[in-house]
Amino acid sequence: MAVVASAPGKVLMTGGYLVLERKNAGIVLSTNARFYAIVKPLHEEIIPESWAWGWADVKLISPQMDRETMYKLSLKNLKLQSVSSRQVVESRNPFVEYAVEYAIAAAHATFDKDKKDMLQKLLLKGLDITILGCNEFYSYRNQIEARGLPLTPESLASLPPFTSITFNAEDSIGENQKPEVAKTGLGSSAAMTTAVVAALLHYLGVVSLSSFSEDQSHGRKDDSDLDIVHVIAQTAHCIAQGKVGSGFDVSSAVFGSQRYVRFSPEVLSSAQVFLVFPICLINSEEKILQSAKVFSLEVLKEMLLLLVVYLNSPRLKLRNDGMTSFPCHAKPIGNNAGMATPLTEVIYDVLKAKWDHERTKFSLPPLMTLILGEPGSGGSSTPSMVGAVKKWQKSDPQNSLETWRKLSEGxxxxxxxxxxxxxxxxxxxxVYECLINACSLLPAEKWLERANEPSQADIVKELLGARDAMLGIRYYMRKMGEAAGIPIEPESQTHLLDTTMSMEGVLLAGVPGAGGFDAVFAVTLGPSSKNVTKTWSSLNVLAMLVTEDPRGVSLEDHDPRAKEITAAVSSIQLQ
Structure with missing residues (x-):
């Protein structure tokens, strides 16, 4: 029986850069763009002699990238090893690989003996994993322009669901190097990782997730299963990208739209050490070299500092041969307590750690619409931009602190x-509905004219207050970008955003997340978004088929290709 899970993309409306540090909050909106993971047995039956094998087969399929990778999963240490061609191995997907390993390790860490026997049978049938991302995660400007179509949502809607992905040109070099895939900045890796983790954990019986329709009918009892999905997805995503980020993208992929404050990075220190320094656990030069390729020099320096802290902690013990080993922290589980693998121990620790992130439900006010536009520059390198901001903070602490204080206030x-x-x-x-609809037809400077009574004036006061706050945020984001030498709000975006905010019915406009050339967003009142998309099209900006959808990770009833679930997305009428 196949399990299909989906997780949403995100838009970080406020909190860019600040959300990387504890105590600073960010508002992150989940979207209707979703990533899907389909998990089913690779083999119909267990081959009799397979009980003696130490490996299970895993197949990963990414139809949109025309890639299929075969792995062997070690049932001893729960590590994946590709058995595909060298070319396929070099284009591997570390996010999915870690998601698979950690989800299976979570099952081993939490199951008793009987459940482990069932787990063994499931794994011996192999795993067939397919990943699919809605078109909205990727840029299709080139295909639309090649067809001679206008840059409109209708042109995007004409593309088949799960269209093949556009790759960036290979001639970009150095710090300006673009990612392999042309993306729109919706957090595809976080949504993909979360969907794979959720589907696997449900398939293996670690959690019992529900569909959106079930949640609506019966209500969700508690978030304990989602908490497990969140922890495993955060861990896999952080290790795959080689650093412990803020985690807002994974959190929104699991729980939906929210106000978010990050977790303490130290919660993942044991997992980082385990993967960056496998010499402590695996006597393999090849493994060490593979790990060294994954991380940049700057990241490795940070990891070394973590290692020093970790080696001085009482959690480690010294072996007779002088090597440092990782003690088993897992509680005895069934009769196999002595058979735990190092990865299982680490995942057990991570599951039991004190995750101190904060999240509060959030959604846009009624009759407000989130719209996104793609200027068409192929995306920006978020890690390099974050690095530039950190460098500026160190070189000019006084001014950077003041800028961050102003941004936090905004x-x-x-x-x-x-x-x-x-x-x-x-x-x-x-009163609210009438006033919002009236303001949707007017520029902001005329909204107060429609307030004929105190209750209406209160609403307009908050609308204008929100606009002023956004203008302040944009000002200090530009100031930070100029000081750090990076295009957080590039001049071309500034012109576009100013034009957008001057239009009738537009409440806010800005660059999401870390900024750059990925995308722009706007929040409109009532039915005014259609006029914005027309203006964007005239300015060579492609309005995407994306809007806010507050739900997080969810089970799906069918393979999305079978029922063309994205047809609903494609038929959205932006009004």
Whole structure:
């Protein structure tokens, strides 16, 4: 029986860069663009002699990238080894690989003996994993332009669901090197990792997830299963990208739209040491070299500092031969307590660690629409931009602290105004609806003219307060970019955003997340978004078929290709 799980992409509306540090919050909106993972047995039956094998077969298929990779999964140490051609191995997907290894390790870490026997049978049938991302995660400007179609949402809607992915040109070099795939900045790796982890954990029986329709009918009892998905997905995603990021993208992929404060990076120190320094665990020069290729020099320096801290902790013990070993922290499970693998122990520790992130449900106020536009530059390198900001912070601590303080104040103000608008809408729905629809036809400077009574004036006050907060955020983001020497809000984007915010019915406009050339976003009132998409098209900006969808990870009833689930996305009428 196949298990299909999906997880959403994200838009970080506020908190760019600041969310990397504890105590700073970010507002992240989940979207209707979703990544799907389909997990099913690779073999119909268990081959009799397979019980003596120490390996299980794993097949990973990515139809949009025309890639199929075969692996052998060691049932002893739970590590994947590719058995495909060298060319396929070099284009491997570390996010999915770690997701598979960690999900299986989580099963071993939490199951008793009877469940481990069932797990063994499941694994001996092999794993057939297919990953699919909605078109909205990727740039299709080149294909649209090659067809001679206009840069409109309707042109995007004409593409088949799960269209083959566009690759960036190979002539970009140095710090300006573009990623292999032309993306739109919706957090495809986090959504993909989360979907794979969720599908596998459900397939293996570690968690019992529900579909969106089931949640609506019966309500979700608690988030304990989602917490497990979150921990494993965060761990896999951080290790795959070679650093412990803020985690907002994975958190929104699991839980949906939210106000987010990051977890302490130390919660993953044992997992980092285990994977970056496998010499402590695996006597294999080849493995060491493979690990060294994954991480940059800067990241390795950070990892070395973590290793020094970790080696001085009482958690480690010295073996008779002078080598440092990792003690088993796992509680005895069934009769196989002595058979735990180092990876299982690490994942057990991670599951039991104190995850101190904070999340609060958040969504846009009623009658407001999130829209995204793709300027068409092929994407920016977020890691290099983050590195530039960190370098600036170290070189100019006084000014950087002041800039961050102003940004934090602006982020908090915007959050407050949007939350107040939600309360005003709930308190007086009819007044709110009439005023929002009226303001959707007017530029912001004329909104106050439509407030004929105190309750309407209160709403307009919050609308204008939200606009002012966003303008302040944009100002200090530009200031930070100029000081750090990076295009957080490039001049071309500034012109586009100013034009957008001057239009009728536009509340906000900005660059999401770390900024750069990936995308722009706007929040519009009532039915005004259609006019924005037309203006964007005239400015050579492609409005994407993306809007806010507050739900997080979910089970799906069918393979999305069978029922063309993205047809619903493609038919969205942006009004």
């Amino acid at each position: 982020n908090s103000a915007l959050e407050m105004h949007l939350n107040t608008l939600c309360k005003l809408a709930e308190r007086n729905c009819n």
